Amino acid sequence: MSNKGSLEVSIDSVLHENRKFHPNKEFAKNYILKDLNVYKKLYQSSIKNPKAFWEKMAIQNIVFFKKWRTVFKWKDYKAEWFTGGTLNVSFNCIDRHLITERKNKAALIWEGEPGETRTITYQQLYSEVSRCANMLKSLGLKAGDKAAIYMPLIPEAVIAMLACARIGVVHTVVFGGFSSNSLRDRIQDSNCKLLITADGGFRKGTSVKMKDMADEACKETPTIKNVVVVKRTGEKVNMKLGRDVWWHELIVNESNQCEAIPLPSEHPLFILYTSGTTGKPKGLLHTTAGYLLGTTVTTKYLFDIKDTDIYWCTADVGWITGHSYVVYGLLSNGATVFMYEGAPTYPEADRFWKMIAAHRITILYTAPTAIRSFIRLGNEGPLKHDLSSLRLLGTVGEPINPEAWIWYHEVIGKKKCPIIDTWWQTETGAIMISPFPGITSTKPGSATLPFFGVEPAILNKDGTPAKGTKGGYLCIKKPWPHMARTIYGDHERFKKTYWKEIDGVYFTGDGAHQDRDGYYWIMGRVDDVINVSGHRLGTMEIESAAVQHPSIAECAVVGRPDPIRGQGIVAFVTLKKSVAVNEGLKDDISKFITHEIGNLARPDEIRFTEALPKTRSGKIMRRLLRELATTGTIKGDTTTLEDFSVLEKLREKDEE
Numbered sequence: 176m177s178n179k180g181s182l183e184v185s186i187d188s189v190l191h192e193n194r195k196f197h198p199n200k201e202f203a204k205n206y207i208l209k210d211l212n213v214y215k216k217l218y219q220s221s222i223k224n225p226k227a228f229w230e231k232m233a234i235q236n237i238v239f240f241k242k243w244r245t246v247f248k249w250k251d252y253k254a255e256w257f258t259g260g261t262l263n264v265s266f267n268c269i270d271r272h273l274i275t276e277r278k279n280k281a282a283l284i285w286e287g288e289p290g291e292t293r294t295i296t297y298q299q300l301y302s303e304v305s306r307c308a309n310m311l312k313s314l315g316l317k318a319g320d321k322a323a324i325y326m327p328l329i330p331e332a333v334i335a336m337l338a339c340a341r342i343g344v345v346h347t348v349v350f351g352g353f354s355s356n357s358l359r360d361r362i363q364d365s366n367c368k369l370l371i372t373a374d375g376g377f378r379k380g381t382s383v384k385m386k387d388m389a390d391e392a393c394k395e396t397p398t399i400k401n402v403v404v405v406k407r408t409g410e411k412v413n414m415k416l417g418r419d420v421w422w423h424e425l426i427v428n429e430s431n432q433c434e435a436i437p438l439p440s441e442h443p444l445f446i447l448y449t450s451g452t453t454g455k456p457k458g459l460l461h462t463t464a465g466y467l468l469g470t471t472v473t474t475k476y477l478f479d480i481k482d483t484d485i486y487w488c489t490a491d492v493g494w495i496t497g498h499s500y501v502v503y504g505l506l507s508n509g510a511t512v513f514m515y516e517g518a519p520t521y522p523e524a525d526r527f528w529k530m531i532a533a534h535r536i537t538i539l540y541t542a543p544t545a546i547r548s549f550i551r552l553g554n555e556g557p558l559k560h561d562l563s564s565l566r567l568l569g570t571v572g573e574p575i576n577p578e579a580w581i582w583y584h585e586v587i588g589k590k591k592c593p594i595i596d597t598w599w600q601t602e603t604g605a606i607m608i609s610p611f612p613g614i615t616s617t618k619p620g621s622a623t624l625p626f627f628g629v630e631p632a633i634l635n636k637d638g639t640p641a642k643g644t645k646g647g648y649l650c651i652k653k654p655w656p657h658m659a660r661t662i663y664g665d666h667e668r669f670k671k672t673y674w675k676e677i678d679g680v681y682f683t684g685d686g687a688h689q690d691r692d693g694y695y696w697i698m699g700r701v702d703d704v705i706n707v708s709g710h711r712l713g714t715m716e717i718e719s720a721a722v723q724h725p726s727i728a729e730c731a732v733v734g735r736p737d738p739i740r741g742q743g744i745v746a747f748v749t750l751k752k753s754v755a756v757n758e759g760l761k762d763d764i765s766k767f768i769t770h771e772i773g774n775l776a777r778p779d780e781i782r783f784t785e786a787l788p789k790t791r792s793g794k795i796m797r798r799l800l801r802e803l804a805t806t807g808t809i810k811g812d813t814t815t816l817e818d819f820s821v822l823e824k825l826r827e828k829d830e831e
């Protein structure tokens with residue numbers, strides 16, 4: 176809990192934000208809920224009687240093959256929703272639309288970075304997913320087996336996810352920007368039998384060599400029996416005989432029909448890794464019915480999906496945002512989803528706006544960090560293109576600063592599009608706190624009010640309510656259908672991290688404050704997790720990677736505010752005695768860390784120091800380092816410091 180100091184600073188700054196924007200009347204006319212009172216009523220009933228509420232939602236929104244016996248059970252911090260029921264996520268995302276006029280509607284519209292496009296209707300998606308599922312079966316996969324997906328953002332990534340879901344194979348998608356070591360660790364932790372990857376993907380005009388990374392990872396993954404390779408860039412890759420197969424060669428012989436098998440409500444759907452406070456990423460396990468219900472219902476109410484919408488979430492499927500709001504929640508609602516493979520500013524700074532105009536995108540869901548970098552690029556790009564198709568905007572991943580919110584509202588939304596600032600996490604599966612776009616008045620920087628069935632509480636460390644405007648730890652009082660069920664292979668860690676930090680409530684790891692209107696303001700992480708461009712990184716994870724460098728004795732990593740990316744990474748490093756500092760050493764360390772984890776973890780600054788500040792019990796005082804990295808000095812409380820001379824040494828370094 177060493178971030179507490181920064182929590183108070185940021186609360187102070189948003190307390191001065193009191194602009195309020197009322198729902199757009201035009202938008203409200205066709206919105207699913209009439210007014211805020213309807214929301215309040217529904218919300219109250221969802222809290223008073225969650226079982227009845229979610230049961231009704233399930234009946235209205237999800238197709239089960241067999242009805243459940245029990246709506247909810249909670250034992251040893253393991254939630255079970257809709258036990259006794261069977262269903263299939265892939266069926267809900269595809270098959271059920273085929274008997275409606277959505278059959279020939281576009282499910283996916285994809286644009287590659289070089290500019291080519293592909294449109295896949297629901298009927299075509301059915302065929303492609305079926306063929307892929309049959310291919311997985313022919314490779315020996317069956318329900319309960321695990322498959323890793325390491326791919327660029329191309330339709331095959333979505334097809335592979337849905338194919339797994341169709342036959343009960345548990346997928347673990349690893350973001351294509353992660354390095355071979357990160358891929359290896361995830362495959363090892365989840366015992367994947369199969370890896371689905373591509374030769375490469377396009378990013379900033381060059382190809383990212385994914386198959387090479389995959390080969391490197393698979394040197395140490397004995398559980399992988401086959402690697403299926405999608406041809407995307409066409410570059411030369413090594414195909415290991417007996418292990419590697421081409422997707423296109425295998426799939427042509429498969430039937431385009433595959434039954435979506437009935438799976439128990441609690442059948443695992445996917446494992447997704449995210450950073451925590453220790454060195455090892457956690458594999459959050461999500462299951463079938465609750466996850467599907469949560470993503471479906473939040474999509475329906477918060478994104479207000481209509482059959483005429485063309486929806487674009489800019490996230491990669493390697494993150495939870497991509498799972499829930501590129502794939503599952505949207506396709507379950509029969510929406511048309513736009514996907515873009517590459518970099519936002521390639522070949523020109525206006526690529527995003529050009530695509531929005533060209534594809535007549537109506538709903539845009541992106542991250543504050545992207546918005547901030549667009550602000551820096553100037554208004555010419557968005558002003559040059561016709562953005563009049565847009566009717567709803569969303570943000571996710573980190574707190575949005577009011578300045579970025581206003582720019583998004585004025586320059587992109589032309590003051591008419593509601594903005595939903597959606598707070599949630601990999602662990603929560605779906606959006607937890609967000610405005611309801613046609614009815615909630617918004618305040619720049621606030622995620623506003625909880626979704627149905629979500630009971631937030633702002634608490635002190637001892638579990639008592641944090642009173643007044645001071646803020647405290649954001650917790651959720653009761654389990655909900657779309658919550659992660661466990662950390663794969665480590666339920667003890669799941670209990671300890673989420674349910675015992677403050678006894679009996681779900682601990683989010685975020686600080687928050689509630690204003691007089693009951694609106695929530697999320698202040699950012701209160702643990703040793705940093706948020707770089709909306710992506711979570713554990714400081715310990717970076718440190719564990721760094722100390723494997725042959726020259727490094729010790730390393731402490733802290734986050735410091737960054738105007739574009741939210742937070743930047745500063746690494747304080749002590750070198751081994753025998754090591755002489757040379758010019759290339761910092762660069763070498765930086766490369767080493769990105770090789771271990773991925774580009775996301777590249778430090779903005781590496782500082783050599785003779786010693787790190789520690790407490791008498793040997794704990795690194797990151798709080799002091801954070802202060803130094805942020806303000807350039809240390810004024811905070813140093814009474815628990817073991818050796819005061821360390822401070823002088825750190826300061827000296829700073830002046831260099």
Ligand code: WT7
Nearest residue numbers: 571572573574596597598599600601697700711
């Ligand atoms: C952490 C979760 C789930 C979306 C992608 C990130 C931060 C997320 C917001 C928001 C303020 C936000 C929190 C949270 N966060 N959305 N609207 N306002 N903070 O998923 O990688 O699991 O990270 O992202 O700190 O705990 P994630």
